[in-house]
Amino acid sequence: MIPTQPLNVLPRPALAGEFVPVDYFRKMERAEVCRGDRPLEVDLGCGDGSFLMEMAREFPERDFLGVERLLGRVRKVCKKATRRRLENARVLRLDSRYVVEWLLPEASVSRLHLLCPDPWPKLRHNRRRIVQQAFLEAVRSALVPGGEFLFMTDHEEYFHWAVAKVRDFGKFELLDWTEDSFFYPKTDFQIQWEAEGKSMFRLRCCNPLNEA
Ligand SMILES: C[S@@+](CC[C@H](N)C(=O)[O-])C[C@H]1O[C@@H](n2cnc3c(N)ncnc32)[C@H](O)[C@@H]1O
Numbered sequence: 001m002i003p004t005q006p007l008n009v010l011p012r013p014a015l016a017g018e019f020v021p022v023d024y025f026r027k028m029e030r031a032e033v034c035r036g037d038r039p040l041e042v043d044l045g046c047g048d049g050s051f052l053m054e055m056a057r058e059f060p061e062r063d064f065l066g067v068e069r070l071l072g073r074v075r076k077v078c079k080k081a082t083r084r085r086l087e088n089a090r091v092l093r094l095d096s097r098y099v100v101e102w103l104l105p106e107a108s109v110s111r112l113h114l115l116c117p118d119p120w121p122k123l124r125h126n127r128r129r130i131v132q133q134a135f136l137e138a139v140r141s142a143l144v145p146g147g148e149f150l151f152m153t154d155h156e157e158y159f160h161w162a163v164a165k166v167r168d169f170g171k172f173e174l175l176d177w178t179e180d181s182f183f184y185p186k187t188d189f190q191i192q193w194e195a196e197g198k199s200m201f202r203l204r205c206c207n208p209l210n211e212a
Pocket of ligand 1: 044045046047048066067069070073095096097108115116117118135187189190
């Protein structure tokens with residue numbers, strides 16, 4: 001007989017600093033993930049969490065949610081956040097697309113970061129890229145008015161693909177983003193790739209403020 005358990009229970013103890021949704025099978029209530037009026041930023045595929053930690057340290061008045069599918073990486077990021085007493089950084093172990101399309105409440109996220117995602121370079125694998133129309137629609141819905149989507153890659157072809165997808169989508173405004181535009185710590189992969197002489201390509205866009 002299959003044992004039954006409530007939907008909200010993890011098959012392991014939750015880690016300190018881990019974010020566990022009340023229910024994995026419905027959109028979260030705003031109050032589940034947002035603390036009052038504090039802006040929420042989401043880092044999809046947060047990896048070793050170095051970007052997340054730097055941001056949480058620099059902006060104690062904001063909250064940060066890392067999303068990462070690999071449990072080992074989630075453990076490391078939780079440990080870092082706990083050791084550094086960064087109560088404004090939490091990590092959710094789940095698939096990024098699922099989180100954006102099915103869990104994040106409407107108008108809850110002020111900035112959504114997608115940094116150095118897998119480029120799926122082979123043509124037949126392009127459909128596995130996270131930047132697709134349904135994903136962009138879900139990003140738009142999760143962002144607050146004026147909220148931003150920031151995408152960075154070393155893969156030029158994926159960058160142009162993402163720009164074309166955003167243009168086709170048509171509901172975002174493209175914004176300037178040069179390396180020194182604002183405080184933006186380098187990610188772990190960015191550091192590795194730049195050390196190999198690679199360049200980074202940046203795409204920044206926002207949900208218009210005056211949307212009907
Ligand atoms: C190339 S690394 C980049 C990590 C970090 N953003 C950085 O720039 O250093 C991609 C990360 O995204 C995670 N990842 C890939 N696909 C994912 C998905 N669908 N959902 C959640 N995490 C994912 C990987 O496990 C990995 O940690």
